[in-house]
Amino acid sequence: AQKITQTQPGMFVQEKEAVTLDCTYDTSDQSYGLFWYKQPSSGEMIFLIYQGSYDEQNATEGRYSLNFQKARKSANLVISASQLGDSAMYFCAMREATSGTYKYIFGTGTRLKVLA
C-alpha cells in the first residue's frame, strides 16, 4: 500500500546552516515519483522538487536537494544555507503509476523554524 512517513513534527535550524527533513515511503510499485512541497504561514502549497524512481542522480533545485536512497525507501529533503524565509511546513508526497490512477499521497509534514 502507498504510504509516506515523516517522523519529525518540528525542526529548528540556525540561519545559514543546512537542514535535512526526513521522509520514508512504502510502495510495491517500480515506477513512482517523490515530491516535496512547502507551505508557508500564508497557506499556499509550493512545489519544490521532484525525484523519479528510475533517476540515478539525486534531484537538485537551487538550495534544495533530495537525498534519494531507493533501497532504504527514503527521500530526504536537504535545504542548504537556510534562510528565515524557509520557515514553513514541508510535506513529502508520492505518486505511483500502479493502476493508472496516479494518486498523490502526502505525509503528515514537518514544521521548520529557522532561527536568526
Add this chain to the structure above:
Amino acid sequence: NAGVTQTPKFQVLKTGQSMTLQCAQDMNHEYMSWYRQDPGMGLRLIHYSVGAGITDQGEVPNGYNVSRSTTEDFPLRLLSAAPSQTSVYFCASSYQAVNTEAFFGQGTRLTVV
C-alpha cells in the same frame, strides 16, 4: 494565469447544513483531487478524479460527494456538515503522469459550529 481556482476562501456552517466547495482549473489537467488538512494529520485525500465522469474515493471519503461533469470543474459537496469536518480543504490538479507536480488552489477554511 488562473491555475486552480477554489472558492470560497472561508466558510462557517451550522451542523446539518450542506454546501459545495467549488474547484476549477484551466490547465486541461486530467487529474483532480480534494484534500483536507488537519493539524498533525497532513493532507488526507478525500476524493479524486482521473477524468470527466470518473471519480473514486480516497482515504477519508465519508460525508463528502464529488462529481466531474467537465474536465475543468470538480466540486466537493458536504451533505450534512458535522463539527468533525472543520478543516482546511485543498483542491489540486495535475497531468496524469507520475512525474508531474500538483497545482493547488488557495484553500478553504471551513468551520462547522
